[in-house]
Amino acid sequence: MSVATAADQSVCAPLPVLGRDVTVPLVTGGEVTYAALDYAASAPALQRVWDDVAAYAPYYGSVHRGAGYLSQLSTDLFENARRTVADFLGCRTGDQVVFTRSTTDSLNLLAGALPEGCEVFVFETEHHASLLPWRGARVTCLDAPDSPRRAVETLERALAGRDPHGPALVCVTGASNVTGELWPVRELAAAAHAHGARIVLDAAQLAPHHPVSVRELDVDWVAFSGHKLYAPFGSGVLAGRADWLRRAEPYLAGGGASRSVTRRADGGVDVEWHDGAARHEAGSPNVIGAYAIASACKALTEAGFDTLTAREERLIRTVREGLADVPEVRFLSLFGDDAPRVGVLSFVVEGWNSSHFAAALSAEYGIGVRDGLFCAHPLVRTLLGSDPQSQGECGAPEAAPGEKSLNAIRVSFGAGTPDEHVERFVRAVRELVAEGARWTYRTEDGRCVPDTSDRV
Numbered sequence: 001m002s003v004a005t006a007a008d009q010s011v012c013a014p015l016p017v018l019g020r021d022v023t024v025p026l027v028t029g030g031e032v033t034y035a036a037l038d039y040a041a042s043a044p045a046l047q048r049v050w051d052d053v054a055a056y057a058p059y060y061g062s063v064h065r066g067a068g069y070l071s072q073l074s075t076d077l078f079e080n081a082r083r084t085v086a087d088f089l090g091c092r093t094g095d096q097v098v099f100t101r102s103t104t105d106s107l108n109l110l111a112g113a114l115p116e117g118c119e120v121f122v123f124e125t126e127h128h129a130s131l132l133p134w135r136g137a138r139v140t141c142l143d144a145p146d147s148p149r150r151a152v153e154t155l156e157r158a159l160a161g162r163d164p165h166g167p168a169l170v171c172v173t174g175a176s177n178v179t180g181e182l183w184p185v186r187e188l189a190a191a192a193h194a195h196g197a198r199i200v201l202d203a204a205q206l207a208p209h210h211p212v213s214v215r216e217l218d219v220d221w222v223a224f225s226g227h228k229l230y231a232p233f234g235s236g237v238l239a240g241r242a243d244w245l246r247r248a249e250p251y252l253a254g255g256g257a258s259r260s261v262t263r264r265a266d267g268g269v270d271v272e273w274h275d276g277a278a279r280h281e282a283g284s285p286n287v288i289g290a291y292a293i294a295s296a297c298k299a300l301t302e303a304g305f306d307t308l309t310a311r312e313e314r315l316i317r318t319v320r321e322g323l324a325d326v327p328e329v330r331f332l333s334l335f336g337d338d339a340p341r342v343g344v345l346s347f348v349v350e351g352w353n354s355s356h357f358a359a360a361l362s363a364e365y366g367i368g369v370r371d372g373l374f375c376a377h378p379l380v381r382t383l384l385g386s387d388p389q390s391q392g393e394c395g396a397p398e399a400a401p402g403e404k405s406l407n408a409i410r411v412s413f414g415a416g417t418p419d420e421h422v423e424r425f426v427r428a429v430r431e432l433v434a435e436g437a438r439w440t441y442r443t444e445d446g447r448c449v450p451d452t453s454d455r456v
Contacts, residue, residue, distance in 0.1 A: 012311035015303060016047035017230065017416030024366050027439050027450040032366035035421035039228070040177050040344045040412035041370055043208060045292075046230040052295040053233065053288055063287050064256065064278075078287045081294035082277070088297035089222055089239050090213030097239045098277045099290045103204040104129040106223035106238035107171070109280055110200060111136065113248030118167040121158055121197070123151070124378040125178075125334065130171050130202045131378070137169075144382050147335050148184040152191055159195035168197035174206030178376050178383070178410070180316075180344030181335050182206070189218045200240070204228050208414055209312060209342035211305045214240060226289055230415065231296040235289025238280075246275050254282035300415070308415050312343045315413055315422045319345055322426035328352075328433050332383045332408060343417070346374070346410040348384065349433060354407040355395025359448040360437040365428040367421070370410040371395075380408060394441040395448025 014020075023031040036044055056077065061070030063078045082097045091097065100106045111133035114120070120134040123142045131141075140158055145151035155170065162168055170192040175182050185201055192199040198220040203212045207224040214222055221240030226233060250257040250273055257279050260272040273279050300308065320337070323329045328350040333339065349357050358371035373380045384406045411425060442451040 012307060012314070014311075014418050015230075015299065015308075015415045017044040018047060018050055019044045020416065020418070026366060027363040027452070035365075035367040035424055037411045037413055037417070037421060037425055038368050038370050039208070039414040039417070040180075040205060040374075040410060042227045042232055043230045043414055044416055045232055046296055046299050046416065048299040049231050049292050049295045053292055056291060057288075060287070063285050074287050078285060078290055081287075081290040084294035084297050085237055085290075086239065088212075088301060089237075090211075090215045091239055092215050094242060095214060095240055096242045096245060096277045097237060098245070098280050099285060099293075100223075100236040100238055100280075101234060101286070102129075102227070102236040103127075103202060103223045103225040104133075104236075106236050107200070107202065108133040109238055109251045110169075110221060110223070110244075112251055113244045114169065115167040115244065115247075118169055119162055119197075120169050120171060121155065122171045123154075123173075124382065125176065126171065126173055126376070126379075127177050127202065127204070128375045128377070129204070130173060131376075134169075134171070141378075144334060144379060148187070148339075152184055152187045155188055156191045156195070159191065159197055162195070162197075164196050168192075168195070170197050170199040171202065172199065173202045173204075174212065175209065175342045175344070176334070176376075176379070177205045177344060178346050178374050178379050178408075179333050179335075179339075180205070180341035180346075180412070181333065182210075182340045182342070185217050185219065193218070198241070205342060205344060208300070209305075210309060226293040226296070229293060229296045230299070231289070231292035233286070233289040233292040235286045235293055237293065242276075245280060248280075249273075250282060251280040252282040256285070257282035303415065312414065315417060315419070316341065316343060316345070318419070318422050319411065319426060322423075323347075323429060326430060326433055329429065332380075334383070343414055344410065344412040346380075346383075346408045348408050349429075352432075353395055353448070354409045355448040356437070356441055357432065358409055359395065359441055359450065360432055360439070361425070361428055363441075363450045364438055365424065367425050367428055369425075370412070372407045374408075374410055381406060384408060394443050395446070 022034045024034045025031050061074040063075050086097050118137050120137045120139045125144045142154050145154050172188050189199045200221040201219045203222050203224040208229045223238050226235040258271050259274050262270050332346045354371040358369050361367040440451045441448050
């Protein structure tokens with residue numbers, strides 16, 4: 001296992017996050033500091049974000065149109081947050097930043113704005129947030145590629161066969177939420193534009209780990225979530241070209257989206273909708289969530305992505321090198337073990353059901369990871385197609401007729417992860433593989449949990 005020097009530790013210290021000192025009970029007795037290694041699902045709030053939100057909270061007020069001081073202050077804060085996010089994403093002049101609830105919400109908003117007859121091209125490797133929203137369009141689902149070059153070639157072949165005069169959209173992830181691997185976004189954008197298509201980047205897993213520039217990547221839109229960007233206050237972003245959004249019916253009909261509403265003689269109403277971001281932000285906006293995202297954008301920018309990425313790469317090496325001589329552990333990958341990735345690693349352990357293994361990590365070591373299919377069922381099934389899990393084990397999911405029971409374990413970390421948490425994870429995996437669990441477990445509501453029925 002690689003060990004960081006004292007100089008490395010001082011230069012690449014983790015950013016302060018909430019929960020870093022929380023202790024949790026162990027089923028074997030005693031307590032331990034919780035190792036939160038499920039950043040890919042939701043990252044803890046940065047202390048900086050929490051402090052900024054707490055400082056603003058007494059001044060919270062309605063956003064837009066309010067005459068009072070707190071309303072004016074909140075409106076300025078909300079719109080300044082929009083500008084901060086635009087700078088963070090390297091948006092172009094004329095791009096819109098729309099605040100949403102999440103990446104899923106952002107992509108569903110864009111799906112509702114697609115022109116009539118739009119074709120959508122999406123890889124089967126996408127998270128469900130990117131794979132499922134396009135129900136009203138003609139969707140082509142592309143096979144999982146085995147390399148970045150093959151991804152570009154696959155997209156180019158698919159686009160070459162479409163009607164070049166009709167609208168088309170490509171949806172692609174920046175970093176896989178299953179394997180952590182980085183996708184060739186700039187090259188995919190070039191392929192899309194060469195064939196008259198637009199492209200939206202799902203940056204939910206990329207933005208917390210690497211700089212994302214709409215301009216440099218030449219994507220048309222980018223979507224991400226606050227809760228993965230160390231700002232878990234129920235907000236997300238869709239940023240990019242304004243034309244499709246401006247022409248679309250509002251995502252939600254209501255106050256804020258409407259510029260003017262008049263009553264008709266026949267009893268109906270005529271509505272003039274806003275043209276800008278407000279068109280798709282009906283209702284009272286989540287000013288706390290928007291402000292939190294802006295605070296996180298500032299904090300990550302000030303910390304420096306070069307520094308954050310270098311430290312994260314060291315943590316990735318700690319995991320891979322620490323488990324390299326454990327043959328029972330197999331990491332999942334599309335592009336190969338050496339492919340560049342963010343701090344997201346999924347794996348299976350020979351002889352273990354993944355739910356059982358994850359439960360033991362939590363109950364016996366105080367380590368929180370994720371197990372299952374990670375809201376990316378087609379991808380995980382492709383990666384695990386030859387690895388059936390035994391039925392009847394603790395927490396083993398029931399398979400559909402003719403299918404194998406499949407799931408995996410995912411460990412993920414980021415800017416707030418202490419070295420000790422990752423090192424403890426490596427030790428725990430090695431011990432569980434070599435010695436087995438120290439406790440007995442049972443299945444409860446489809447999950448594997450410690451069996452405490454006969455314990456005092």
